[in-house]
Amino acid sequence: MSFIEKLNERYAAKAMNGEVVPQEKIDNILEAIRLAPTSSGLQPFEVIVVTNQEVKAKIREVAWKQSQVTDCSHLLVFAAWDHYTADRINYMFDLTNEIRGFKNEGWENYRQMLLGSYPQRDPQQNYEHAARQTYIALMAGLAQAAFEGVDSTPMEGFDPAAVDEILGLKEKHLRSTVLMPVGYRAVEKDWLVNLKKVRKPMSDLVTVVE
Secondary structure, X not given: OOHHHHHHHOOEOOOEOOOOOOHHHHHHHHHHHHHOOOHHHOOOEEEEEEOOHHXXXXXXXXXXXXXXXXXXXXXXXXXEEOOXXXXXXXXXXXXXXXXXXXXXXXXXXXXXXXXXXXXXXXXXXXXXXXXXXXXXXXXXXXXXXXXXXXXXXOEOOXXXXXXXXXXOOHHHOEEEEEEEEEXXXXXXXXXXXXXXOOOOOHHHHOOOOO
16 A cells, blocks of 8 residues: 555544554554654654553543543553753764764754753743654654554543653653554444545645745
8 A cells, every 4th residue: 555545544543442563563653753853853752652551541541531542552652851951952962973973063063053042941932842843753653553554543632741640751851742542443432433534625725835
């Protein structure tokens, strides 16, 4: 199948059957998330993979009791940095230099520009910027899941502060932004499974400026 065909096939599963997804497929989904683009290449987030049923049950209670949270194979929790700090910025720039094996003057100047601006900004502003990057990575994960023949659901319907407490994210200077249950659809329980995909026509979505 082509990429477009896979996107047409995928949907946000409303019920999952608890079947375990092979680790290789999970690894590929996580690799797609890792390879997603982010602003300045900083990757200002982490992904917490939850398979513990007790922990998933706690999260379900603060996620509108949505069944996918406990019935999925793996629950991916995207958690953005709560602030841009000099240490976090320097880590990514140093990692880039290490992997590429050289220093670039323009790249180092860019480092100093970020160091001179990001850490001084309001932490909430920085969190919101970092949180937006998680949605880019989320789409990469959703698309890879479809490629792997695995179902998934993007979920914002949860109490972030409660999830942060359950997973101890505050101590890691992280804040949860979006959940992604990964598993296999429970056809008999999923009201959405046989419905046609609905999207705006291209004419209502795209404006071409020539």
